[in-house]
Amino acid sequence: MAQKGVQLDQESISCSVCLDLLKDPVTIPCGHSYCISCIKSFWNRNDEKKIYSCPQCRQTFRPRPVLVKNTMLAFLVEER
Numbered sequence: 001m002a003q004k005g006v007q008l009d010q011e012s013i014s015c016s017v018c019l020d021l022l023k024d025p026v027t028i029p030c031g032h033s034y035c036i037s038c039i040k041s042f043w044n045r046n047d048e049k050k051i052y053s054c055p056q057c058r059q060t061f062r063p064r065p066v067l068v069k070n071t072m073l074a075f076l077v078e079e080r
Contacts, residue, residue, distance in 0.1 A: 013076055015033075015038050016055060016056055017039070021077050022035055023077075026067040026069060027070045027073070029061055032054050042055055052064045
């Protein structure tokens with residue numbers, strides 16, 4: 001049986017902060033993904049409050065989550 005390839009539109013593999021294709025994508029605890037540099041910059045602006053949030057859903061995190069590269073998303077972006 002032949003498998004169909006999943007077609008991903010550019011929006012689904014784009015960063016909602018910079019609006020570009022994900023570069024070194026990371027996924028934060030709520031499940032949203034960003035370029036590592038974009039989410040670090042976003043969180044650095046709120047560093048003194050020690051409350052970090054998702055730019056999309058606004059879920060908050062304490063302490064600041066450790067960011068790890070999302071290898072599956074990185075592979076999909078590289079394939080484009």
